[in-house]
Amino acid sequence: MRYADFTPYDIILLLQGLGVTLALFIGTTLIGLAIGLMLAVVHHYRIPGCRPVIVIVTEALKNSPVLVQLFLVFFGIPAFLHIRMTPVEAATLTISLNTAAFAFVIFRSGIESVDRDQIDAAKVFGLNRSQILRLIIAPQATAFAVGPLVGILVNQLQVTSLISVIGVFDLTKIGNILNLRTLQPFIVWAVIGLIYYLAAKALAHVGGRIEAALRKSVKWGGI
């Protein structure tokens, strides 16, 4: 029982876990938002054949458990294509695509929230399609999308805990290790939960401020 006590080194272990969780979360968020945005633009331009594929794939990703997606990517794809894949690669791929699916839906509704009349007016002014997208649609769609996006990202931060199941040493995995060593589940999981809670709150706070800043510029000032 000599090694069953908590040691100061456990704090470093927790910080490492938190680092892995945050790094993976930030990485997958950036990739996911980029892919989601790309899909929304492709969807907006009505490229033939793309729309149904995008909608079916994103719906499948949104409507199936992330754990199953992780298993499919981590165990399924290497066995099927005979390639090697590390847990981190599988986790990055899966969570990025999952975030992309949710981001796509939000960006799409953001784009669709822009009034048809504005686009007609911009056409009359002689703006071309990419100018309309960049100058008219993008700013308004962003302001519309930030709120729901923050909600999704807070959720995705919690979803990253699932990557511990395929062997990524994130915060939850560290919790598992400490739990098995100290046999004090109440303290260990309460601390892990608290760290996730604080991270989620911080994220929501930052998101709220960004949203407020963006909304200020589009607020209807009256005539």
Place this chain on the structure above:
Amino acid sequence: MRFWRVIEPYIGFLLQGFALTIAACLLAIAGAVLLGALTASMRSSGNGLVRGFANAYGDLFRNVPFLVQLFFFFYGLPELGIYVGAFETGVIAMSIAGGAFVSDVILSGILTVDAGVIDAAKVSGLSRVKIFTRIVLPIAMRVSVRPMGSVLINLVLTSSILSTITVNELTGAAKIVAATTFKPFEVYAVLLVLYASLTTLLSFAISAVHHRLNRFMTEG
């Protein structure tokens, strides 16, 4: 067809897992609705302490990953001398996590009922029970069906996490099949499609109920 050939010998086993998933979801949704209703009424209470407690519960369980909550209960309950099986632990954890979301839905449903409507019902001489069952509940239900449905769908997706605490529900069963057949891609691809179809069907059903309850409304 190669997918079917891999799955076919294990259909019975997978169906057992599926039955366990359904059982867990039904029990959890019942627990979540009970707990959510209780929390929602506590959150609308006049007592600040009661309100604060209920708000803290909702806030906490929505911002901590379900996996962490599940491990907390799975490893923690025996410490308290409560020995229940993995399935029961999973149902308890899903109910508690679900209750936090359901309380939001119920609270916002009740808040949509106009105070004037309740005053009118009182003036008409309806009893308190009648007011609740005949006036408040139907109006609240009308707006709550969709959000409640998404909580239910989330619970179905969340139930897959029970496989991490040795419950052989659908995902747990599929894990065993994948390990036995050495064909993880086929097994998990089928599983993903199964879950997606199940939740899509559920969302259609929820839409149908929503339209049925709102059939006298002019819009929405």
